[in-house]
Amino acid sequence: MQEQITLPSNGIFYENDFPTSLVIRSLTTNEEQLLYGSITEATIDRIISNCIVEPANFPIDELIPADKTFILFKLRILSYGQDYNQTIYCPYCNHEGIAILDLDQLPCDELDEDKIKLPLKLTLPMSKDVIELKVLTEKDYKAIKERAQKVSKRLSLPFGQVEHKLRFAKQIKSINGEKVDSFLAEKYYGDMHVRDVKYIESALNSIKVGYQGVLEITCPACEREILVPFEMTSEFLNPTFRDIEWN
DSSP states (O other), X not given: OEEEEEOTTTTTTOOSSOOOEEXXXXXXXXXXXXXXXOOOHHHHHHHHHHHEEESTTOOGGGXXXXXXXXXXXXXXXXXXXXXXXXXXXXXXXXXXEEEEEEGGXXXXXXXXXXXXXXXXXXXXXXXXXXXXXXXXXXXXXXXXHHHHHHHHHHHTOOXXXXXXXXXXXXXXXXXXXXXXXXXXXHXXXXXXXXXXXXXXXXXXXXXXXXXXXXXXXXXXXXXXXXXXXXXXXXXXXXXXXXXXXXX
């Protein structure tokens, strides 16, 4: 089974005519066997790569995380269906139990030129510097994680502290029109006013693209509408079918 999908970013953050329309196919047992044992990021990447029919040799590492997650969800729905068993809790009647969520109904935001303006530039409230930002790709995150592990070990610093600094600096493309390398960006970050840091973080977090992770359903007990945060469990790639009918 195959399906044509369009990435929710619509290619706005990419360069060089990056393909945004893909044809994917459902998982076969060859892909499912890759999930037996420890599921790693490399395993997920291999499964996604295997299941992209067109275009050939699709560059997964160049995706932003929201687009990669979108492909993974579409593969799950195409392969196992949209029903997803998850424990829910109703704040109105205190009901707790398993509910079947419809992954096809999970809100997914798409970007267009009316929602986002490129280049991503901000004037910081304290320093008044004009900053140009980039949205990180999967390749960026992998490089940051690898470098953060080395730096934290060498300097005996907490990994999370190092990773945050490197990630934040990697998002800075230019300062007042001047392109900056990683060294200058990291030094700049260390001297920033905390309000400017939070301003940049808030601006990037305001870019809503892809699945937002909250679904509205009806409580099976009191029949009131409740918001259920999506939780990725083993059910995502190893679902349990409850509507079994023997012939």
